Amino acid sequence: MIRHIAGLGRRGCELLEAMGRAGVFLAQSAVGVPSREGLYLWLRQMHFVGVLSLAIVMVSGLFIGMVLALQGYTILVDFGAEQALGQMVALSLLRELSPVVAALLFAGRAGSALTAEIGLMKATEQLSSMEMIGVDPLRRVVAPRLWAGFVALPLLTVGFSVVGIYGGYLVGVEWLGVFDGSYWGNMQSSVDFIGDVGNGMVKSLVFALVVTWIAVFQGYDLIPTSEGISRATTRTVVYSSLAVLGLDFVLTAVMFGGLS
Amino acid sequence: MKRSKMMELGVGLFMLAGILGLVFLGLRVSGLTMGPSGDTFTLEANFSNIGGLKPRAKVTMAGVNVGRVSAIELDTDWYDARVVMELDGTLEGRLSRDTTAAILTSGLLGEQYVGLSVGGDPETLADGDSIRDTQSALVLEELIQQFVSNMVSD
Amino acid sequence: MSDSPFVVIDGLHFSRGDKDIFRGVSLNIPRGKITAIMGPSGTGKTTLLKLIGGQLTPDAGRVEIDGQRVHALSRKALFRLRRRMGMLFQSGALFSDLSVFENVAFPLRVHTDLPEAMVRDLVLMKLEAVGLRGARELMPSELSGGMTRRVALARALALDPELILYDEPFVGQDPISMGVLVQLIKRVNEALGLTAVVVSHDIKETLSIADYVYVIADGQVMAHGTPATLDVDQDPRVSQFVHGEADGPVPFHYPAPDFRHDMLGAGGWR
Numbered sequence: 001m002i003r004h005i006a007g008l009g010r011r012g013c014e015l016l017e018a019m020g021r022a023g024v025f026l027a028q029s030a031v032g033v034p035s036r037e038g039l040y041l042w043l044r045q046m047h048f049v050g051v052l053s054l055a056i057v058m059v060s061g062l063f064i065g066m067v068l069a070l071q072g073y074t075i076l077v078d079f080g081a082e083q084a085l086g087q088m089v090a091l092s093l094l095r096e097l098s099p100v101v102a103a104l105l106f107a108g109r110a111g112s113a114l115t116a117e118i119g120l121m122k123a124t125e126q127l128s129s130m131e132m133i134g135v136d137p138l139r140r141v142v143a144p145r146l147w148a149g150f151v152a153l154p155l156l157t158v159g160f161s162v163v164g165i166y167g168g169y170l171v172g173v174e175w176l177g178v179f180d181g182s183y184w185g186n187m188q189s190s191v192d193f194i195g196d197v198g199n200g201m202v203k204s205l206v207f208a209l210v211v212t213w214i215a216v217f218q219g220y221d222l223i224p225t226s227e228g229i230s231r232a233t234t235r236t237v238v239y240s241s242l243a244v245l246g247l248d249f250v251l252t253a254v255m256f257g258g259l260s
Numbered sequence: 261m262k263r264s265k266m267m268e269l270g271v272g273l274f275m276l277a278g279i280l281g282l283v284f285l286g287l288r289v290s291g292l293t294m295g296p297s298g299d300t301f302t303l304e305a306n307f308s309n310i311g312g313l314k315p316r317a318k319v320t321m322a323g324v325n326v327g328r329v330s331a332i333e334l335d336t337d338w339y340d341a342r343v344v345m346e347l348d349g350t351l352e353g354r355l356s357r358d359t360t361a362a363i364l365t366s367g368l369l370g371e372q373y374v375g376l377s378v379g380g381d382p383e384t385l386a387d388g389d390s391i392r393d394t395q396s397a398l399v400l401e402e403l404i405q406q407f408v409s410n411m412v413s414d
Numbered sequence: 415m416s417d418s419p420f421v422v423i424d425g426l427h428f429s430r431g432d433k434d435i436f437r438g439v440s441l442n443i444p445r446g447k448i449t450a451i452m453g454p455s456g457t458g459k460t461t462l463l464k465l466i467g468g469q470l471t472p473d474a475g476r477v478e479i480d481g482q483r484v485h486a487l488s489r490k491a492l493f494r495l496r497r498r499m500g501m502l503f504q505s506g507a508l509f510s511d512l513s514v515f516e517n518v519a520f521p522l523r524v525h526t527d528l529p530e531a532m533v534r535d536l537v538l539m540k541l542e543a544v545g546l547r548g549a550r551e552l553m554p555s556e557l558s559g560g561m562t563r564r565v566a567l568a569r570a571l572a573l574d575p576e577l578i579l580y581d582e583p584f585v586g587q588d589p590i591s592m593g594v595l596v597q598l599i600k601r602v603n604e605a606l607g608l609t610a611v612v613v614s615h616d617i618k619e620t621l622s623i624a625d626y627v628y629v630i631a632d633g634q635v636m637a638h639g640t641p642a643t644l645d646v647d648q649d650p651r652v653s654q655f656v657h658g659e660a661d662g663p664v665p666f667h668y669p670a671p672d673f674r675h676d677m678l679g680a681g682g683w684r
Contacts, residue, residue: 037524044264046271054274083366090289121510129507129566132467132579133521134496136489155278162281165289182366185325188291189317189371197285 022217029138029216030146041144049110049145049212050152054159057105061160064097065089065167072168073176085178086187089168094191094200095256098161100248103207106153107240111215114145115236118219119229127220142216149212150205157204161197199255206247211240291316299349300327301387305361310341311372311397313363318373319345326351329374345374357383362395372397418481420445420577420609421466426475428458428465435461437633438475448603448610450624452617453631454655459613460504462630463579466611467501468492479577497525500570500578504585506562508554514541514565515550521572540568544598560591567598577609578602584616592616596623617656621645629655 032038072088118141121127127137165187172178191197215236222232286292307313310332319327327347335342343361358379365372376391385391419442428436435458443449451459464470466477468484477484482495508517518537522528528536541547544564554562563583570578583599584592600623603610614620621627621641628638629652637644637652644656670676 043268043271046274047267051267051270051274084371087371094285094289124510125503125505125507126509128464128469129501129503130509131469132496132499132501133524133569133573134493135520135524136493152274155275155281158278158281158285161289162284184288185318186366186371187289189314189373191290192316193286193290193292197282197290 018221021221022213025138025142025217025220026146026213029142032139032143038139038144041140042147045144045148046152049106049114049148050155053106053109053152053156056109057102057156057160058163060101060105061098061163062167064101064160065093065164066171068092068097068164069168069171069176073172073178082172082176082178083182084186085168085172086165086183086185087190089172090165090187090191091196093161093164093168094196096248096252098157098164099200099203099207100244102157102160102204103153103211103244104241106149106156106208107211107215107237107244110149110152111211111236111240112233114149114212114215115219115222115233116229118142118145118216119222119224119232122220122222123224123226123229142220145216146212149215150208153208153211154201154204157200161200199251202255203248203251206251207244210243210247214240214243300346301349301352302330303345303347303355303385303387303389303391305343305345305374305391305394306335306338306340307343307361307363307394307396308340309396309399310343311363311365311399313343313372313374313397317371319347319376320373321351321376321378326376343374352387353384355385356381357385357389358393359385359391360393360395361391363397365398418445419443420480421611422476422478423462423466424476424478426462426465426477427473428461428470429473430461434633436472436475439630439633439635440475441628441635441638443609443611444626445609446607447625448599448612448623450612450614450620450627452613452615452620452627452629452655453636455615457630458633459615459630460581463501463581463611463613466579467496467499497521497573498576500573500575502563502566502570502578502580502583504582506554506559506566508557508562508566508569510554512554513550514546514552514554514557517554517565518569518572521569525573536572537568540571541565543571543602544568545594558591560587560594563587563591563595564598567595567602571602571606574606575608577611580610580612580614582614583612584614584619592619599623617658621656631655 068089069085072085073082076082076084076088118127121137121141127141130137130140169183173180173183218232218236218239222228313329313332315329315332317329318325319329327345329343330346331344333342333344334340355376356379358381360377360379362375362377363372364375379393421443423442424440426436426439427434439462441451451462453459461470465472466479466484468477468487471485479495479499482491484492484495487495508514509520512520515537518540519533522533522536526533538547538550541550544567546561546564546568549557549561549565554565557565580599583595587595596619599610599612602608603623612620612624621644624641626638627641627644629636629644631651637647637649639647644652647653647656
């Protein structure tokens with residue numbers, strides 16, 4: 001019994017220690033004066049995590065918007081309220097689905113790739129050799145990736161929302177015959193730019209920080225073997241998904257739940 | 261070198277698309293207007309009950325959108341609701357003094373908005389004037405109550 | 415140039431988890447010579463190099479490079495000190511997203527403001543020295559193991575370091591590229607007069623180039639001397655290692671219960 005409690009304590013200490021390491025890691029890599037060189041490295045990572053994730057995020061956004069419109073229509077039409085379709089599609093996308101689904105897709109597409117890439121650099125001693133050349137790998141390797149993720153995910157979330165709302169328009173207006181003016185009009189009168197679009201962006205920024213942080217930290221902190229890399233990649237996806245969903249609840253409660 | 265140019269272009273387009281997307285969300289989805297506020301004028305109207313009317317609701321005339329509600333406050337002189345509306349500047353000096361304002365509902369469960377209809381008075385409303393003739397929102401509970409009390413008295 | 419040793423290691427203790435890797439290692443690495451550190455696999459030779467480079471921090475003891483205590487330096491000073499060192503990693507550790515040319519140019523680009531033409535000349539000089547000037551446009555994934563290590567050597571030499579650390583330079587090489595590397599290390603050392611530390615367990619090759627040898631086992635320095643004195647060392651452990659005998663004081667078998675007892679005993683047939 002005592003042994004189990006001691007085991008629990010040890011786990012707790014290890015967890016705290018890992019979180020402390022991750023915090024120091026974030027502070028050391030994210031803070032610093034960007035150089036010209038750093039800007040170029042950041043650009044390359046933007047391409048890697050942003051542009052290359054664009055296709056999957058856009059396609060998912062289109063389908064989710066279309067499904068929302070289809071499902072929403074069948075429910076709203078019972079109340080004769082199908083004019084409210086635009087409002088429903090826009091609010092569910094902006095407040096909830098875009099930040100969350102884009103972050104989950106981002107964790108799967110870009111986060112796991114970041115972990116594997118940094119892990120492989122560690123396993124092949126590239127990070128060590130960079131240190132020995134006198135270049136801080138936190139600055140050179142980690143920081144551009146961190147910042148690229150932080151900027152790219154909110155942009156992807158915006159794209160997701162736009163494409164999703166357009167997908168809802170295609171299904172609702174073009175196919176199911178909701179009046180065009182009431183789709184946009186209802187949407188415009190119920191969506192508040194700060195309250196809905198803004199809060200969605202805040203969510204997205206938080207998720208971007210958390211997902212990229214988890215991804216690069218898992219890559220940097222892993223055991224440099226092929227098994228270690230595969231485990232860390234899995235951990236990145238699992239931890240980021242859980243963190244995104246958990247934080248989403250907290251943020252929603254604070255933003256829309258009247259807890260302010 | 262050529263590849264990196266392509267990459268820079270890609271990232272640039274990506275960021276541009278993101279910013280344009282945000283503008284789209286602002287203008288088209290949340291209906292922010294960027295136009296200068298100079299070509300609007302304000303009218304006020306007092307309602308005894310506004311129901312579920314919210315700021316930024318539409319103001320229409322014959323079903324056409326002509327402005328929006330900019331503020332709603334309690335008028336402590338009369339204890340009713342004062343609704344401030346911003347209307348399209350081209351209508352300034354063209355609405356007759358006996359114009360009526362009503363709070364209407366689009367559909368059974370839709371949003372509430374203000375509907376204006378013109379009267380026949382040659383005098384016109386100017387910026388900051390108040391509409392006298394108003395019709396309050398339809399409150400479902402009151403309707404039902406009336407209906408029930410009518411039934412009982414019958 | 416003074417005669418004081420370039421690197422001084424004194425009473426070094428280091429453990430990883432519950433396992434003690436070093437229990438009081440002290441050694442001096444003389445200036446301008448090739449010093450070999452040898453020992454069976456798993457004695458932490460690579461760890462020793464990482465301790466010298468300041469990538470790991472010892473539990474006790476000190477490491478001094480040219481009079482500076484490595485582990486007392488600030489992060490900034492440590493990175494400055496590292497510019498005077500080059501390290502050749504076991505796997506070469508070339509940056510996989512840069513070409514051979516850019517790999518060698520990397521230290522020059524980050525630490526100097528030389529004009530592009532001069533960077534190019536310097537890189538080509540270093541590549542010529544390792545015989546790979548023609549391979550400058552290749553990517554690291556297109557190189558063989560021996561070529562990778564030669565490029566890595568060119569990169570380690572790019573900033574003309576005073577100290578160069580070789581981590582298992584001969585491991586996993588065919589005889590030809592092994593010979594090439596042995597020649598290179600020796601030539602580089604003679605030509606540039608730099609201090610070199612070679613960590614290896616390839617006895618023949620290492621002894622052929624080293625000026626001084628330390629043998630490490632069980633977390634301590636077991637023997638040291640010039641290759642000639644070690645060759646005739648009477649200590650059975652040293653002679654087992656130096657002459658490559660399979661069994662001796664360093665046992666061939668991992669500690670296990672008696673073989674016959676294990677086969678016939680309670681754990682076996684019932």
